[in-house]
Amino acid sequence: xxxxxxxxxxxxxxxxxxxxxxxxxxxxxxxxxxxxxxxxxxxxxxxxxxxxxxxxxxxxxxxxxxxxxxxxxxxxxxxxxxxxxxxxxxxxxxxxxxxxxxxxxxxxxxxxxxxxxxxxxxxxxxxxxxxxxxxxxxxxxxxxxxxxxxxxxxxxxxxxxxxxxxxxxxxxxxxxxxxxxxxxxxxxxxxxxxxxxxxxxxxxxxxxxxxxxxxxxxxxxxxxxxxxxxxxxxxxxxxxxxxxxxxxxxxxxxxxxxxxxxxxxxxxxxxxxxxxxxxxxxxxxxxxxxxxxxxxxxx
Numbered sequence: 001x002x003x004x005x006x007x008x009x010x011x012x013x014x015x016x017x018x019x020x021x022x023x024x025x026x027x028x029x030x031x032x033x034x035x036x037x038x039x040x041x042x043x044x045x046x047x048x049x050x051x052x053x054x055x056x057x058x059x060x061x062x063x064x065x066x067x068x069x070x071x072x073x074x075x076x077x078x079x080x081x082x083x084x085x086x087x088x089x090x091x092x093x094x095x096x097x098x099x100x101x102x103x104x105x106x107x108x109x110x111x112x113x114x115x116x117x118x119x120x121x122x123x124x125x126x127x128x129x130x131x132x133x134x135x136x137x138x139x140x141x142x143x144x145x146x147x148x149x150x151x152x153x154x155x156x157x158x159x160x161x162x163x164x165x166x167x168x169x170x171x172x173x174x175x176x177x178x179x180x181x182x183x184x185x186x187x188x189x190x191x192x193x194x195x196x197x198x199x200x201x202x203x204x205x206x207x208x209x210x211x212x213x214x215x216x217x218x219x220x221x222x223x224x225x226x227x228x229x230x231x232x233x234x235x236x237x238x239x240x241x242x243x244x245x246x247x248x249x250x251x252x253x254x255x256x257x258x259x260x261x262x263x264x265x266x267x268x269x270x271x272x273x274x275x276x277x278x279x280x281x282x283x284x285x286x287x288x289x290x291x292x293x294x295x296x297x298x299x
Contacts, residue, residue, distance in 0.1 A: 036273060051274075052170075052273075053276055055136070057136060062287075067107055070103070070215075074212040075210055078097060078098050087199045090196060094117055115149060116211060117149050117156050119214065120147075128270075135243070141255050144170070146214070160234075165239075166230070167241075175250055177252075180249060185212075189205060199263060199264040223287050225243070225287065226284040
């Protein structure tokens with residue numbers, strides 16, 4: 001009889017543990033992309049405005065939003081500029097420009113000025129595309145994120161505590177056989193990837209660089225925008241996303257440099273993207289510079 005009761009208690013223990021644990025308060029201290037975010041706790045698991053999303057023109061509200069304005073994006077950044085393998089991506093902190101000011105963005109859904117803080121990349125592998133967002137049911141080889149914080153907050157950590165704290169722009173790159181555009185600034189950054197193979201490796205970017213050189217000939221008129229979250233733990237729901245619909249070309253050799261990087265445990269750092277998340281009734285807005293005939297409007 002005692003043995004039977006003991007075995008029943010053993011069976012109930014896991015249920016009791018699950019009941020008393022609070023996933024919403026559990027912080028993810030160590031994480032990776034093995035399950036693309038499905039095993040992350042905290043806000044990542046309990047949030048209702050999570051990112052990334054599947055974006056589509058047909059499922060968006062087409063509205064006459066202001067275009068995104070890039071302030072000081074064409075002014076050279078003050079060096080040294082350091083690219084780092086942080087175990088999850090290739091990342092660079094964005095300093096002030098040579099004129100002592102910060103690059104910033106306004107427009108779209110943004111109210112006020114958001115200053116650039118850093119950029120990083122998401123990528124796939126030889127057999128898999130690595131963008132986090134999809135556009136019209138298509139994913140792309142690389143997605144660049146430039147993270148900005150609301151100028152009213154002192155740093156990114158403070159900004160992440162507020163719904164209006166952060167603004168991230170997403171830019172997609174697609175492998176093409178012979179890219180018809182060359183982006184000197186982006187190429188300078190990608191040239192350093194072989195020097196940051198291992199976790200915490202750093203490399204100084206040679207020459208000068210402006211943030212605008214990362215964007216090449218990107219069309220700033222057409223974009224999706226919505227309220228969402230960071231796509232890495234703690235997945236704080238503090239981000240206004242602007243994802244440009246203009247896809248930029250990139251060579252296979254450039255993208256293949258990402259695939260050589262290693263994470264904090266020495267494993268290959270590939271497919272570092274989070275799965276798309278439920279929309280949960282959120283509006284997604286699409287801003288276009290074209291009229292219905294396909295011709296560009298002036299602004």
